[in-house]
Amino acid sequence: NLGMSAAIRTTRWTRRLLTAGAVLAAVTAIIPGGTLWAPPLGPPLRVAEQFRAPPNPYAAGHRGLDVAALTGMPVLAPASGVVTFAGTVVDRPLLSIRVDEHTIMSLEPVTTELLEGARVSRGVEVGTVAAGGHCAARCLHLGVRVEGEYVNPLRFFAGRPKLLPW
Numbered sequence: 001n002l003g004m005s006a007a008i009r010t011t012r013w014t015r016r017l018l019t020a021g022a023v024l025a026a027v028t029a030i031i032p033g034g035t036l037w038a039p040p041l042g043p044p045l046r047v048a049e050q051f052r053a054p055p056n057p058y059a060a061g062h063r064g065l066d067v068a069a070l071t072g073m074p075v076l077a078p079a080s081g082v083v084t085f086a087g088t089v090v091d092r093p094l095l096s097i098r099v100d101e102h103t104i105m106s107l108e109p110v111t112t113e114l115l116e117g118a119r120v121s122r123g124v125e126v127g128t129v130a131a132g133g134h135c136a137a138r139c140l141h142l143g144v145r146v147e148g149e150y151v152n153p154l155r156f157f158a159g160r161p162k163l164l165p166w
Helices: 002-030
Strands: 047-049 065-068 074-076 081-089 092-098 103-108 125-129 139-146 149-151
Touching: 081 103, 092 125
Parallel strands: none
Antiparallel strands: 047 065, 065 139, 074 125, 081 092, 092 103, 103 139, 139 149
């Protein structure tokens, strides 16, 4: 039946649009204030290694992005927030910034003079790339936790999926 076939196609298309709209709404909702983050080393965002979620909380994975960098490069705050940690963890200097009540970003290795409780603004220098970490002096690692779970940081930067008008 030709009419039934067209109805099925329309229903499938509607379902796809609704699903895409729900995904876009969810992505927009998790970006504090709906503002995209700035690349931590300035534009463009040069990703050297992608986020790879582990199969479970204790398994190996890559819980963040590695951004191509050299020691001494200035690090900019990707988003505004409050410093929750600035110090050394194991063998690397780390800076953590609480963006909102749900979201914390961590940058490493970063040498900073900021102290816990300091307010930072998006795009303002917060430190410099230091030596150490899992990629030596060739990258800056950016990790993001939402509600305590690591998520792909790319969702906070430009280039995320957008619905186009009809």
